[in-house]
Amino acid sequence: GEGAGGHAAHDAEVVPVPSRVHVQLPKLLNGVSIPVYEDEPSSIIAYTLASIEHATLIQNPPKGGGAGERKMSAGMMASMRARLGSGDRGERPDIFSPSWYYEDPGAVEQILNDPMQKPLKVSFQDLAKCEKFSANPSTVTRFTCTAYCPRQFHALRRVFCGGEAGFIRSMSRCNPWKATGGKSGSTFSRTRCERYILKYVSKTEFKMFTEQLSTAYFKFMAKACFRNLPTVLSKILGCYQLSWKRANGDRMLSKYAIVMPNVFYATHVTHIFDLKGSVRNRYVKAKPGEAVLLDENFLEYTRGFPIPIEEKTNDEMRHAIRNDSKFLCDMGVVDYSVLVGLNEKTRVMAIGIIDYVRQYTWERRIETGVKSMGMITGKASPTVISPENYKVRFQLATERYFMMAPCQTSRAGLPVLRTMRRPVIVPTTKPKPPPGPPPASAVKAAREMIMRGKKQVEEKSKSDAEKKGRGQ
Template identity: 40%
Template sequence: MFHYFFLSRCVKWDSTGGKSGSAFLKTLDDRFIIKELSRTELEAFVQFAPSYFEYFAEALFHGLPTVLGKIFGFYQIQVKNSIPGAKSYTLDVLIMENLFYHRKMTRIFDLKGSMRNRHVEQTGKENEVLLDENMVEYIYESPLFVRENNKKLLRTSLWNDTLFLAKVNVMDYSLVIGIDSEKNELVVGIIDFIRTFTWDKKLESWVKEKGLVGGTGVGKEPTVITPKQYKNRFRQAMDRYILMAPGPYYQGPPPWYYPAWVIRALFTT
């Protein structure tokens, strides 16, 4: 009954940053997000779900660090039209956590660790989603630092999660980073982890790698890579995007080198 209550009280949500074309809804209290699954995503999720919930149970009961987005339920909604001759339809939806519940974000990034077509023109609109190249531009001016313990926790979480996703043949996921300037905090979570490395992706990867169609060229990476390659690239990129704050024994730039909001995060308790 809990999820049915929220499903009946939600509104359409225009999510930016994604290319799947899926419909999104958000509960009126902003706590949950409902995503429509395509037929391909549905088939992938049916295969993926048992491993996902087993992994989350292990993380919960054994205290293993994870930043994998939480899925709370899966439902199939059948809408029957009472008008004679009118078509009925079915929706397959996931209920997921809203990472930014009760928060106002200054910047939001959707990161995959790739520089290929990962830039958008900034409009200044509220909650616009920026990509990897935008992140590189941003941290050049305002590096993102976290405390040593948080950096280790994030690194361990990403290591655990990407190892799991690679084992179950999942790729093309993203790390969402939200900058909460009011609280001097970063909010992170891995999303879009449904798509598996199916035979069509394997074929596309092989063709691109061999340069048979629109070759990768010198210095370019293939648009489709294996889950293992994706995992390694993802880990390396996220480690570069978020840096460890200097501790008491750090030999480096003086405190005034860093942005004001980073200084407050580093030297307040």
């Protein structure tokens, strides 16, 4: 009996929760429980999206057209907390259901076109650890998450993620993720299901998008969703300012996070390229699969020949890239690139335009002017140039990198470019390796071709300016 009792006591032993994990947090919508991890920022976002405060904002849209978000009174918040947090599940609307609130597509389109974008700030802390504050104040952490454009992003996730439930489940856990190939210095996390990426950007880039680009971005997404506008932009699904600090002041962290889908989710790729259309300092010494390769690596890989794409798919991809680059040019955005993933065995390609939150500021103009001086010695034009020239170079480069290849299978109706609800998958034909020149000479020939194309762009711009002058 004593042994059995001792065994039972051993089985009932409780393992203490690590100080970085917070489980006894304020009540969430529908009684959902989401632990928050101090070293997993996505869990703070998941908790915020499942909070009653977020549900209250979504269920009480602003009224009166151009008046700004309606401010919630303390009485309204208490009423919503009582209704959404009640024990009778049958009387509560399920915000996680894809059909809730957005029964007709017109409501989603209206929200995306709504210029009112007041952010939502949610703060919370572990209730159990607050009770033990006097004994161990270092365990009490206060979290704050500010969700920017919450209604618009909620509507966008309704279209591209099928609602909130799956998105919140994915965001509940994440791991640090090392993305190679970029020069921005940004850090990343990836959800454990590998479906979403969190990119931590500077405050300047974050404000640039939320304050200057977001309104136009949502209108563009509305056209893509409801006006059949082809696009290959990697969708931004949320912008969050996160901060958490210990009550005793020992530790405080702050991050600006942008959430995007993983372009290669559920798609196995053997080669990844980050293409901007420039050949200046666009080469990395690495083997395929070890790092993200750049434009000169792409030209070396293809021996200077374009990759053949099925006829219908290539046509839609070209229209999508033209739409996206024109939109980004109108917004004054530069330094974006198209991320391309290839699978040599299955002949499948996945693409998405990324890094489109940097505008052509005065700092960029100065950088362009300094780096352009190298063109006197025969160097290629710098990577970052004016938005109009960047757009033209980007379009010309993608047209050189990919070409239409008519074939019987493409006319038979194989899947075409999927630009809306999932990563873009582009089936490719299987060409025979070209006999062409060796890689070194092919790269040189491609560089000369790009320089000729650049010269044509400059001549056209000069001609247009002269015509405009004569017209005045």
